Amino acid sequence: MEKVYQPNERRFVVVDGGPDDLDYTYECYSSRRARLSCGHHATPSSLTDWCSRQLKEGKSTFSCGTCGGALPYDEVRIKALLTPEEKEHFEKTLAFNATKSNPDTKICPGCNTSVARRQLSNLSVNCSVCTKRTGRVFEFCWQCLKEWKGSRPRADRCDNAGCCNEALKLLQTCSVVKFENVKDISNCPSIRACPTCGALLEHSGKKCKNITCARCNVEFCFVCLQLTSICLPTSNFHSPCAIPVAPKQTSIPQWNNTDTATLGVVKKTLKYNQSGRNADSCPSKAGRGNWWHGAHTWPSA
CATH class of the missing domain: 3.30.40 (Herpes Virus-1)
Structure with a gap:
């Protein structure tokens, strides 16, 4: 009608x-x-x-x-x-x-418009649309997506009941991954925050120990958390790293995705892996893990 x-x-x-x-x-x-x-x-x-x-x-x-x-x-x-x-x-x-x-934006609970955060160390975010519409400053919590309560700036939580860093909680409570084709690796967490951009990723346990982040497209070792280009010269895709298994992460890296020059340098270091893989190489990029679908809960650590 x-x-x-x-x-x-x-x-x-x-x-x-x-x-x-x-x-x-x-x-x-x-x-x-x-x-x-x-x-x-x-x-x-x-x-x-x-x-x-x-x-x-x-x-x-x-x-x-x-x-x-x-x-x-x-x-x-x-x-x-x-x-x-x-x-x-x-x-x-x-x-x-x-x-x-764009996981670097959140939806304002007051007006349902997309808002980007300017201060990565501050969970209190000002919505200019709501502020203009209501005639008063409107701030919401980047973490729990409720109207802000308490003092500011804060990087851990606001004063709303139940506000917590769900991504960090997940990193701390996840189970360990059992690799099917990687030798002598134990106690490796099944969920990691990408060391470049902070995206949460879960390893399926299949194929090799390396994973390519779906967000920043940077490849790293899921076991030691080093870039593949750093880990590979002293190891291979299916054997232990030269350094111990990295423990469960207690913070999430922040990524300025407008810094394309820096990201270009990181990707350039991966050129060795893309051109010189042998029989020990990971058989397929798609098999290196799954992008964690809870990534929309990324907080700022």
């Missing part, structure tokens, strides 16, 4: 006739058009259709398909006349897409 604006709509500018700038499937909706913040116009149904398409494409923010201008979720929610079911779907999908595309 087509959505239509009420004749007495006063929350935003509505015009009669004119182009429906977001009707890319030629549905020819008859409703009046809302003026979007970018200056273009759309019916509530075409706006819903266009934003639904962006969600299916994995987008975590909305933009005008004509000019590329940003369309905040709050604007979409109102002007698309989203139903309660549509709002729930949009908000859940936005959160999922944001985590999948």
Whole structure:
């Protein structure tokens, strides 16, 4: 059923006739058009259709398909006349897409927009959208995703009940991995934080001891936590390392993923492994472990 604006709509500018700038499937909706913040116009149904398409494409923010201008979720929610079911779907999908595309962002509990953290050592994060909308400073906890309680800055937790670093807890309580094809390795934790970017990864126990991080694409030894290029010259993919098994981690590395120069140096050190592997080499990149699907709980240690 087509959505239509009420004749007495006063929350935003509505015009009669004119182009429906977001009707890319030629549905020819008859409703009046809302003026979007970018200056273009759309019916509530075409706006819903266009934003639904962006969600299916994995987008975590909305933009005008004509000019590329940003369309905040709050604007979409109102002007698309989203139903309660549509709002729930949009908000859940936005959160999922944001985590999948950029784990360095979280969804603000106040407005459901994607927020990036500037201070990696501070769990208290300011949401500019909520602050502007409410007229007061709105901060939430990066760890428990609730409105901030307590003093700041803090790196361990806020004062909300149950706020804890779930990723560190997981690293400390995980079981050990039993390698099927690596000799004489025992007491190696089954879950590790990538030493380069901090992503949580779980080893399946199959094939070799090395794993390639799905987030930063850097390869390291799951046993000693050294880069493969450092571990390999004194070991091989299926034998013990020259140094002992690294204990369970007590902190999670922070990665500035805008530092492409540094990451390029790290990847360059792996060139030896990519070009000179022999019969002891790990048979397939895909077999080196599984990206831990709980990575969206990454805190800042």
